[in-house]
Amino acid sequence: xxxxxxxxxxxxxxxxxxxxxxxxxxxxxxxxxxxxxxxxxxxxxxxxxxxxxxxxxxxxxxxxxxxxxxxxxxxxxxxxxxxxxxxxxxxxxxxxxxxxxxxxxxxxxxxxxxxxxxxxxxxxxxxxxxxxxxxxxxxxxxxxxxxxxxxxxxxxxxxxxxxxxxxxxxxxxxxxxxx
Amino acid sequence: xxxxxxxxxxxxxxxxxxxxxxxxxxxxxxxxxxxxxxxxxxxxxxxxxxxxxxxxxxxxxxxxxxxxxxxxxxxxxxxxxxxxxxxxxxxxxxxxxxxxxxxxxxxxxxxxxxxxxxxxxxxxxxxxxxxxxxxxxxxxxxxxxxxxxxxxxxxxxxxxxxxxxxxxxxxxxxxxxxxxxxxxxxxxxxxxxxxxxxxxxxxxxxxxxxxxxxxxxxxxxxxxxxxxxxxxxxxxxxxxxxxxxxxxxxxxxxxxxxxxxxxxxxxxxxxxxxxxxxxxxxxxxxxxxxxxxxxxxxxxxxxxxxxxxxxxxxxxxxxxxxxxxxxxxxxxxxxxxxxxxxxxxxxxxxxxxxxxxxxxxxxxxxxxxxxxxxxxxxxxxxxxxxxxxxxxxxxxxxxxxxxxxxxxxxxxxxxxxxxxxxxxxxxxxxxxxxxxxxxxxxxxxxxxxx
Numbered sequence: 067x068x069x070x071x072x073x074x075x076x077x078x079x080x081x082x083x084x085x086x087x088x089x090x091x092x093x094x095x096x097x098x099x100x101x102x103x104x105x106x107x108x109x110x111x112x113x114x115x116x117x118x119x120x121x122x123x124x125x126x127x128x129x130x131x132x133x134x135x136x137x138x139x140x141x142x143x144x145x146x147x148x149x150x151x152x153x154x155x156x157x158x159x160x161x162x163x164x165x166x167x168x169x170x171x172x173x174x175x176x177x178x179x180x181x182x183x184x185x186x187x188x189x190x191x192x193x194x195x196x197x198x199x200x201x202x203x204x205x206x207x208x209x210x211x212x213x214x215x216x217x218x219x220x221x222x223x224x225x226x227x228x229x230x231x232x233x234x235x236x237x238x239x240x241x242x243x244x245x
Numbered sequence: 246x247x248x249x250x251x252x253x254x255x256x257x258x259x260x261x262x263x264x265x266x267x268x269x270x271x272x273x274x275x276x277x278x279x280x281x282x283x284x285x286x287x288x289x290x291x292x293x294x295x296x297x298x299x300x301x302x303x304x305x306x307x308x309x310x311x312x313x314x315x316x317x318x319x320x321x322x323x324x325x326x327x328x329x330x331x332x333x334x335x336x337x338x339x340x341x342x343x344x345x346x347x348x349x350x351x352x353x354x355x356x357x358x359x360x361x362x363x364x365x366x367x368x369x370x371x372x373x374x375x376x377x378x379x380x381x382x383x384x385x386x387x388x389x390x391x392x393x394x395x396x397x398x399x400x401x402x403x404x405x406x407x408x409x410x411x412x413x414x415x416x417x418x419x420x421x422x423x424x425x426x427x428x429x430x431x432x433x434x435x436x437x438x439x440x441x442x443x444x445x446x447x448x449x450x451x452x453x454x455x456x457x458x459x460x461x462x463x464x465x466x467x468x469x470x471x472x473x474x475x476x477x478x479x480x481x482x483x484x485x486x487x488x489x490x491x492x493x494x495x496x497x498x499x500x501x502x503x504x505x506x507x508x509x510x511x512x513x514x515x516x517x518x519x520x521x522x523x524x525x526x527x528x529x530x531x532x533x534x535x536x537x538x539x540x541x542x543x544x545x546x547x548x549x550x551x552x553x554x555x556x557x558x559x560x561x562x563x564x565x566x567x568x569x570x571x572x573x574x575x576x577x578x579x580x581x582x583x584x585x586x587x588x589x590x591x592x593x594x595x596x597x598x599x600x601x602x603x604x605x606x607x608x609x610x611x612x613x614x615x616x617x618x619x620x621x622x623x624x625x626x627x628x629x630x631x632x633x634x635x636x637x638x639x640x641x642x643x644x645x646x647x648x649x650x651x652x653x654x655x656x657x658x659x660x661x662x663x664x665x666x667x668x669x670x671x672x673x674x675x676x677x678x679x680x681x682x683x684x685x686x687x688x689x690x691x692x693x694x695x
Contacts, residue, residue: 078351082392085350086410086428097296100266102303127394127427155275157265161283169293174429176297178441178468183301186474202267203306209267221260228263228295231302235294238301242468244476 080120083129084113090177091133097169097176098141098162108144112137134173138166179238187237195230202227258285262292266299351376352410353391359590359633360385361401379406382418386585386633389413393428395442397421398586400635408434419450421463421586438471438487447479448584458487463584463672514563514693521557521608521659522681522688525616526550537684538580538677541594543667552675554662555616557608558691561656570694571650573641573660576686577630580677587673588632589666594676596641597622597661600653619661625649630676636686639678650693660689 092109099105115136123132141162148156156162169176188196198216201207213223261278264270270278281288351374363369365380375389384401391397393410403418414434424431424442431442435451435458445465451458460469461484469485469492470476477492479485486493524540526533527549534540539554573596599622605615626641650658664676681688 082351082410083427086391086393090430093297093300096300096303097293100296101268102307127425130427130429155268155270155272157275157279157282161279164283165289165292168289172293174443176293177430180297180301180304181441183298184305185470188301188305199302200306203302209269224260224263224267224269228259231263231295231298232259232291234298234301238298241474241476244468244478 076120079126080117083126084116084133087130087133090130090173091137093177093180094134094169094173095137095141098166099144104144104148108137108140111143112140115140134170138170141166175242178242179235182238182241183234186241187234190237191230191234198223198227199230258288259291262288262295266295351392353389353407356388356390356396358385358387359631361387361633363387367407375407377407377409379404379416388586391428391431393431394425395428395431396423397433398423400585415449415451415458417451417455419448421446421448421584424465435487438469438492441468441470443467456488460485460487512695514560514695516558516560516691516693517687518556518558518681518689520681521555521559523556523608523611524552524554524680525611525613526552527613529612529614531610533582535580536682537680538578539575539662539680539689540580540582540675540677541662541664542583542673542675543664544673545667550675553616554678555608555611555659556662556680556689557603557657557659558689559657563693563695565654565693566651567695568647568651568693570692571642571647572692573626573646574690574692575639575641575662576679576683576688577634577637577639578677578679578683578686579635580675582677583668583672583674585632585674587668587670589669590632591666592630592632592676593665594628594630595619595624595663595665596626596628596646597663598625598646598649599623599659599661600649600655601657603659617659617661619663622659622661623649625660632674658691 091112092105095108095112096102096105099108112133116133119136123129142159145156145159145162157165191199194216198212201212201215202209209223210220213220216223216226218226258278258281261270261274261281265275265278282292353375355369355371355373355375358369358371361369362383362385363380364383365378367373367375367378367380369380380389382399382401382403382405386398386400388396388398389405389407391407391410391413395411397405397413397415398421399405400419403420404416405418405420406414406416408414411428411430412432412434416436420433422431422433422442423446424444426444429442429444433440433442433449435449436455437458440447440449440460443466445467446463447465447467448461448463449458460467460479462479462481464481466478466480468476468478469487471487471491473491475491477485522539524534524538526540527544530550533550534552539556540552541554542550542552544551597619599617603617605611605617623645625646626643628639628641630637630639662678667673679686679688
């Protein structure tokens with residue numbers, strides 16, 4: 067057994083809790099923050115705040131709930147900054163608050179569905195469906211060029227992508243809800 | 246997957262969702278979307294589905310980590326805030342770096358060892374921090390607490406691979422998994438599929454060949470997933486088996502016949518029970534008894550499954566007052582009912598004796614109310630069994646026993662065996678001793694020396 071200094075033990079406790087919940091918190095943030103880069107910025111802020119305020123956590127069992135609360139606050143701060151800068155358009159605070167609340171309640175189910183997508187549903191995609199989805203995550207690509215590549219109008223391309231994603235979501239629900 | 250969805254059925258709002266996520270909306274459109282989302286809960290559900298698929302796609306297609314940006318210069322915050330932000334982040338990196346690079350990351354703790362013998366390259370002392378790796382439990386019971394809070398109690402022989410704070414793989418053996426709220430989603434893989442825990446306790450056994458895994462939910466619910474992609478939700482008290490063919494729910498039954506034996510040699514006499522060897526259950530639900538076992542359990546619940554064992558030795562050819570030594574032997578055997586992890590670490594038993602005919606003629610299907618009571622009997626012995634012990638011979642050799650047998654000089658004696666310690670929660674293990682019909686171990690034996 068290693069004898070740990072109190073500070074060191076606190077670091078360990080924090081890291082254990084944080085790493086155990088990180089992917090859940092990240093997914094929660096990502097559902098509310100639509101840009102990947104923004105989501106990782108927000109996530110960094112959350113990590114720091116969780117660490118700074120770690121002493122305020124009453125019980126380790128509450129870590130998840132507590133971290134989601136911090137995350138929600140930081141997402142709203144992100145939204146406020148974005149609106150102030152007027153760099154990009156974003157949904158209203160009221161809508162984001164409403165969604166943050168509902169997403170918090172459904173986080174476990176959504177996490178399960180996310181796993182189902184990764185483990186089962188992606189494998190069922192047709193080749194062109196998969197490659198269209200993948201291309202959208204390529205930093206170099208833009209939607210009009212992709213629409214052209216797949217022989218669709220911009221509107222048609224968006225609709226096509228939406229439907230493929232909707233099918234994935236339906237597949238995920240079937241897998242996650244299977245009894 | 247088909248995408249033969251007619252284009253004209255695509256709702257305007259649905260399209261707005263995907264364009265919002267692709268940052269392709271006008272100010273006017275975003276207001277429409279915003280209002281629709283607020284008013285329409287069905288649309289919000291679609292939105293959640295779309296963003297959730299997005300998180301999955303991102304993991305799939307952007308598996309390389311996004312570049313770490315310590316400070317985002319796009320922010321129009323003051324320099325002071327930026328510096329504070331940078332400083333605190335470096336602190337955080339410092340801590341994370343310490344854990345990741347200076348030591349192997351600890352993902353679990355070896356919470357307890359009970360008579361445990363290990364074979365592993367990981368530390369095996371109680372309290373040790375464990376990193377990812379393989380551990381083999383040769384004997385005893387041990388508890389591994391993952392840092393997510395999930396706790397796995399292993400019964401030897403068992404082999405487990407610790408993978409992450411949220412995932413382990415049981416390669417063989419039996420285990421009980423407890424998952425507190427902090428570890429919802431904890432995954433226990435087995436050679437034939439995996440279980441995702443949704444905040445529960447469940448038991449899992451891997452059969453000898455490693456190809457079949459049995460799951461039983463003790464509390465809450467789990468989902469089982471086979472490698473073929475099918476899955477099943479299991480609720481409290483439900484069991485299922487995972488194998489190469491997929492997932493199936495399970496039921497088990499069994500029954501046996503008694504075989505009496507009597508043995509005599511030199512100046513030692515060994516007496517065995519002649520079919521009068523029976524368990525009783527307080528609620529008289531005899532389906533919960535098994536002729537092969539003398540089942541013993543203390544249960545103080547409302548419909549108590551408390552069990553006691555009764556056995557009788559009859560021998561009218563000897564002078565009991567002449568005996569010099571007496572030993573009662575019992576063979577502890579596993580009966581497979583309940584979980585040892587729900588027992589206290591030490592379980593205490595009491596043995597009572599009655600001299601002469603008890604008035605019970607037929608021992609078959611003996612009811613609790615018809616059986617002799619401990620109040621009418623004499624306490625002649627006590628013993629303890631650690632919960633980690635699975636098998637073994639128990640010998641009771643007390644002065645009380647010897648005196649009782651000698652002074653009564655009866656032609657038959659009846660013993661009542663009780664467990665004095667209850668379980669720490671429901672579904673605790675039922676202790677079992679071989680009855681005289683047990684297929685392998687011998688039943689209760691009374692050994693007398695003259």
